[in-house]
Amino acid sequence: MSYEVLLERLGFSNSERLRKILEYLMDEEAAKVAAALPGSIDEVSQKLGMDKKKVKEILEDLFVKGVVFPRDFKNREYFKFARDLIQLHDATLASQKVNDPKFAKLWSDFMNEDGYKTLGQVLSMVGFKVWRVVPAYYAIKDLPDVLPHENIKELLRAQKRIAVVPCSCRNVTKLASDGCRYTDEERTWHCIQVGRGADYVIERGSGKEISLEEALKLIDEIERDGLVHTWANTSKMVDPKVTVNCNCCSDCCEFFLSARYAELGMLSIIEKSRxxxxxxxxxxxxxxxxxxxxxxxxxxxxxxxxxxxxxxxxxxxxxxxxxxxxxxxxxxxxxxxxxxxxxxxxx
Ligand code: SF4
Ligand code: SF4
Ligand code: SF4
CATH class of the missing domain: 3.30.70.20 (Alpha-Beta Plaits)
Structure with a gap:
């Protein structure tokens, strides 16, 4: 019953494939705890009549796996289940601990069958493009009147904390298919996390903190490999809601694949640069x-x-x-x- 509750919350009540992913990530008991969220360890323990220590142990494990999210990453007392499919997909796959081809295959089967198409349709109906393309630094560095929020290096300079994590989508292509034509996620991680995103991956152990200098060097490598920088579609240099700089390609990236599977143009999902x-x-x-x-x-x-x-x-x-x-x-x-x-x- 708990798996059904979680599937419904993710908007895929009848998906056998997504159910298999949930079953891989958690047994019945853990699914029961996840379905009892949101709530504090105390509240869940009372609600389920389950030992507090056991609830804490399960929630810690699900946090590391990317299934549940604490309000405070350090003092983990109050948790929520994944907000939506994208959050579950990205968090459970974007981790240095993900190395099981079977798990990647479960995700690729589900996404190819149901996930990308639905995601494309949902993203195109939001009525606002959540993401925008940021031009390669190399391509704009000598141009006049470049705005700070369209200069990827300036955007990174403005951040308090930066981390990097293996890219969720490329982890799938790496483990469950022929890999990415453009770059090698084994050699270099490409998903740059900022602000709260950086705090999250560092506390969870899914990625690692990097210095600004390392981040700027990584940008140069990303550009040589031919990946597309994307950022939240806002002019704000720092925003608590902005947590990631994705560096995408048409082989692996969920934006590209969602647009393709939903038979939509990329423009219905992501905004152009200027x-x-x-x-x-x-x-x-x-x-x-x-x-x-x-x-x-x-x-x-x-x-x-x-x-x-x-x-x-x-x-x-x-x-x-x-x-x-x-x-x-x-x-x-x-x-x-x-x-x-x-x-x-x-x-
Ligand atoms: S979309 Fe294609 S043509 Fe346009 S800037 Fe990017 S690589 Fe160049
Ligand atoms: S990459 Fe080759 S084809 Fe493209 S603009 Fe440069 S010279 Fe021309
Ligand atoms: S959206 Fe692009 S950069 Fe982000 S995780 Fe997916 S492929 Fe990687």
């Missing part, structure tokens, strides 16, 4: 590196009139202004320019 790429055809050799790097299929080849060589051309409607192409172009032939006003990014 920038757009453009090509200097004189410099372009037609090498196609930018086409291979672009996660949004926003570049194509064309033959300019009178030319024997193919050149790259950006399709403006498809371009999200991520700058991944700029970082990869050895000729310096593709650049970003601001095409939207500062007010485009919400307060």
């Amino acid at each position: 920038y757009e790429a453009f090509v200097d055809v004189e410099k372009c050799t037609g090498c196609q590196t930018c086409i291979e790097r672009c996660h949004f299929d926003a570049i194509e080849l064309f033959k300019p009139e009178g030319s024997k060589k193919f050149k790259a051309k950006v399709i403006p409607e498809k371009c999200f202004g991520c700058g991944v192409c700029v970082v990869g172009c050895k000729q310096g032939a593709i650049k970003l320019k601001a095409v939207r006003p500062p007010e485009f990014i919400p307060p």
